[in-house]
Amino acid sequence: MAFNFCPNCGTKYLARAKPFAPQKCAQCGRTSYHNSKPCAGALIVKDQRVLLVLRAVEPFKGCWDIPGGFLEAGEHPRAGMLREVKEETGLAVRVIELLGVYMDRYALDGDDFFTLNHYYIVEPIGGTLRAADDVSAYRWFSIDALPRENEIAFEHAKIVLRDLRERQKG
Ligand SMILES: [Zn+2]
Structure with a gap:
């Protein structure tokens, strides 16, 4: 999302035609880039089932979501994923593999930017399942009976879950 003012000076x-184009300051010469924001999430898998959480907040309030979130400054995607899993579900997990990296876009209340989403396949090794503030419920879904696509939060998550299903069957 474009800046209104130069963050440096x-x-x-001036108004930009393309919202994600780099902005060069006419005063100080500094260029501001609008890179994708990094995120990480976990496909918590056990006995051919995957744990999804019901979102209690916008965007996609009331839709099923893959546990995860935005990375903190300097945080490795793997560490961010483990932190988000602990915060959102209370579970400790072990990484099996990186499923892949997926692009998406996030728009809410004037925010509008691209996201770069890392997804790990993991398995639970401890902890006690409990819902966080931004989650109203959780459920183990059979890989063969996932929620309908219009009940899934974020466009890229539909592809992630499709890829997971193929990986688990392969
Ligand atoms: Zn400037």
Whole structure:
């Protein structure tokens, strides 16, 4: 999402035609880039089932979501995934493999940017399942009976779950 002012010197930017194009400041010469924001999530798998959480907050409130979230500054995707799993589900997990990296877009309340989403296949090794503040429920879904696509939060998650199903069967 484009800036209104230069983050370096505060000069007002002229309006841009393309919302994600780099913005060069006419005053100080600094260029601002609008990179994708990194995220990480976990496909917690056990006995051919995967754990999904019901979102209690926008965007996609009331839709099934894969546990995960935005990375903190300097955080490795694997570490961020483990932190988010602990926060959202209370579970400790062990990484089996990286499923892949998926692009998406996030738009809410004036925020609009691209996301770069890392997904790990993991298995639970401890902890006690409990819902966090931003989660209203969780459920183990059979790999063969996942929620309908219009009940799944975020476009890329539909592809992630399809890829997981193929991987688990392969
Ligand atoms: Zn400037």
